[in-house]
Amino acid sequence: MAIGSGLGAQLGISAESAYGTFVAPTQFIEFTKESLVLKKTTAQSAGIAAGRLLALSSRRVLTRREVSGSIELEVTNKAMGLFLQALMGTSVTPVQQATSTAYLQAHVLADTAGKSLTIQKGVPLTTGAVTDKSFLGCKVTSGEFSCEVGGMLTGSFEFDGKDCDETQTLATASYPSMSPFHFGQMSIKAGSFGTETALDGVRKVSVKIERPQAVERFYAGQAGLKKEPISNDQVKITGTLESDYVATTLDDLHTSDAATSLVWEFTGANIASTYYDTFRVTLPAIRLDEGPPVVDGFDVVKPSYNFTALYDGTNQPKIEYISTDATL
Secondary structure (H helix, E strand, O other): OOOOOHHHOEEEEEEOOOOOOOOOOOEEOOOOEEOOEEEEEEEEOOOOOOOOOOOOHHHEEEEEEEEEEEEEEEOEOOOOHHHHHHHHEOOOOOEEOOOOOOEEEEEEEOOOOOOOEEEEEEEEOOOOOEEEEEEEEEEEEEEEEEEEOOOEOEEEEEEEEOEEEOOOOOOOOOOOOOOEOEHHHEEEEEEOOOOOEEOOOEEEEEEEEEOOEEOOOEOOOOOOOEOOOEEOOOOEEEEEEEEOOOOOHHHHHHHHOOOEEEEEEEEEEEEEOOEEEEEEEEEEEEEEEEOOOOOOOOOOOOOEEEEEEOOOOOOOOEEEEEEOOOOO
């Protein structure tokens, strides 16, 4: 029996071959918080009958079902591939680096059609029994990464899903040995694409990737369930650079509204040879929207620059992930 609290909870995920069709979990995720729930729409008959003071229970109907919610976690050196693929859209096969045990995943921005997940949640009763809730057709609608002084690299993923199935067998959770990426491994670079140089003074970075989709695709003949959401607007990538005012590099970019390439990287333990656990976000063109320095007291001036990532005409944003994972 599991512990009868959140300590006994589990999340397992798998990539679906067909939208909304259950696939038993292939990986189990260490998470810090989740809010995945079934959302239902009901209708109640309003028919008038002589002397009836209360609506009939038998005349309430369930007209549609869907799933929404989020998962928050620490970004680790293993088991992140399925989330990154569902966020970025590219079908990724990890590429072995030379003959080492290191594998590179290059998640380049693309449409997310066909990229859905089954997410199986185990929720403990106080008795220690664990209930199964399998969320089908989970599409990532946004993902946000953040890291600050003294902290872990964290990720938060928002989901839209098709349905919740409570008839599946709860898989037995197993976890690989993992390490989190953290501030001590972080670097940030800016400049011309491919030749970026280190930025000094940066204390916190956050990047949010939003994937707008038509999530209201409820049609007749679908038993109250939706068809797979499809992209219905351009991707929006925004972020923040919080810093001490050690140089005018970012300030000058804000003033001129010039574009710069941004590389945000975490380099962990050595895997083999010249290959290290790596999480790297590359944004080939960002422009700073807000954040000129202001003096608001005796302390060091600490400008916070908000930015928007745009297409440079050639290179797409990407997330590169090097780990020992030979498969997603």
